[in-house]
Amino acid sequence: MTAVLRTVNRVLLALAGLVLLVLGGSVLAVGLGVSPPSWWIHDGPHDVLLSDARRTRWRDSGWWWPVVIAVLAVLLLLALWWLVAVLRRRRLAEVLVDTGDGEGAVLRGRALEDACAEEAGRLDGVARADVRLTGRRTAPRARVRLKLEPHVDPGAALDGLTGGALAHARSSAGADALPTEVRLKGVGHRAERVT
Structure with a gap:
């Protein structure tokens, strides 16, 4: 999805830049005295882009202003x-791992996220864990959301996360540090009717 958005972004920027360049260049050229083709939107350096007649042509029509x-x-x-x-913020697609032999290995970001979330989800009292990697390929960052059961101590869950899942993710990525933002949220339980 990020590759599609990146491509769409570049295409739209290129088209917008091209349109602005062509229009601005043509207005500048006509202003400097170059005679435009007969079908162009203005005729010469003293011509306006929108005459009073063109500008006020549809003003009295009932559909004009709602459409505009x-x-x-x-x-x-x-x-x-x-x-x-x-x-x-986009997800990190891959993490570059230094193998120590002058070469590098690539670890898929989604695989590391899933492994870290699965390990964090196995912690006592964690109902659900979501992990997202951001940052750069050589300096990943993590965002973790934990949904905790009511009986769990948040400090113990945080210690288990940092000592387990995050430590393993950091060593798997070959990173010296893995800056992490952790959000803890309690799971709400529905009230049950007692008879």
Whole structure:
């Protein structure tokens, strides 16, 4: 999914840049005296892009303003979606492991996440564990979410996580350190009727 978003992002940036370059370059060229083709949007250096007649042509039609507002709203939503997709923290696809022989090995990020989450999920009182790797290939970071049973001491669960699953993940990745953000949340149980 990240490769698709990266490709879409690059294509959209390239298209936007190309459109702005062509339009800006043509306006500059016409302003400097180059005569444009007959089908172009303006004729010469003293011509305006939108004349009063073109600008006010549809103003009195009842459908004009709702369509303009709807198109602008859709463009705004697409721009916000694009911004969120670009700024969102992405998962680390792979971790580069130094094998010590001058070569390197690649460890799939998803495999390391799954192994760490499975080991953390086996800790006493942990109902569910989710692990996500972020950062760079050579300097991974981890984000862990643990859902704890009500009887568990959060400090003991955190000690078990750091001494077990995270220590094993750090050694598997061949990293000196694995900075980790851990979020602990209690599992809510539904009330049962006692008769």
